[in-house]
Amino acid sequence: SQTIHQWPATLVQPVGSPLSLECTVEGTSNPNLYWYRQAAGRGLQLLFYSVGIGQISSEVPQNLSASRPQDRQFILSSKKLLLSDSGFYLCAWSVGLTMGETQYFGPGTRLLVL
Amino acid sequence: AQKVTQAQTEISVVEKEDVTLDCVYETRDTTYYLFWYKQPPSGELVFLIRRNSFDEQNEISGRYSWNFQKSTSSFNFTITASQVVDSAVYFCALSEEGGSNYKLTFGKGTLLTVNP
Numbered sequence: 001s002q003t004i005h006q007w008p009a010t011l012v013q014p015v016g017s018p019l020s021l022e023c024t025v026e027g028t029s030n031p032n033l034y035w036y037r038q039a040a041g042r043g044l045q046l047l048f049y050s051v052g053i054g055q056i057s058s059e060v061p062q063n064l065s066a067s068r069p070q071d072r073q074f075i076l077s078s079k080k081l082l083l084s085d086s087g088f089y090l091c092a093w094s095v096g097l098t099m100g101e102t103q104y105f106g107p108g109t110r111l112l113v114l
Numbered sequence: 115a116q117k118v119t120q121a122q123t124e125i126s127v128v129e130k131e132d133v134t135l136d137c138v139y140e141t142r143d144t145t146y147y148l149f150w151y152k153q154p155p156s157g158e159l160v161f162l163i164r165r166n167s168f169d170e171q172n173e174i175s176g177r178y179s180w181n182f183q184k185s186t187s188s189f190n191f192t193i194t195a196s197q198v199v200d201s202a203v204y205f206c207a208l209s210e211e212g213g214s215n216y217k218l219t220f221g222k223g224t225l226l227t228v229n230p
Contacts (some may be wrong), residue, residue, distance in 0.1 A: 026206075032216055041222070042222055042223040043220065043223075043226075044159075044216070044220040046217060049216045050215075054128075057216075083149075088157060090157075090158075094216070099146075099147065099209055099210070101209075102164050103218055105158055105159035105161075107157065108157040108158060110157070
């Protein structure tokens, strides 16, 4: 069965510091991978998605970036965090290239920028 | 305009009551998919159901049931005989043909609190 891991689970970082959040998927090959952010107020915002190694699509321009160095690894980064980067970051995966594939989510990382 | 509207921000019920969570969507596509996810206090989104636009049959899974009505663009979710463990935020989401194949548009969620 497939599992998805995210770490760290929680993170407190000062403004201006760098960020690296990691997501890995087990039990599947060639997954589509996603990064979402959930800010206060509960809305989920798609940040990045990737359909293969080195292929990243950005949905929202901001000071975050994503990379996919391996098939089942997805990394969310920032060179300098802003207060507004605080939130709950969720990684998700799906398989297939057709519309409407179910996305399965990881446990999330809670980020607080002070 | 919101593509997925969950008008109920918060609902509070007493255990064993039935509760319906509303979801209204907006799309011009004839082919689309609708989803419901549950987010318990731990934070992980748990997939509940996926429904395509050509299948209007209602679905029942244990105490959960879903009512899909294209005529009113609604995909409502009912929990029968609610339990405390049902307390969570519930999200409705839409995947459209006209958009990116990979994009889910989420509603803002409904916080359900089931009191003992």
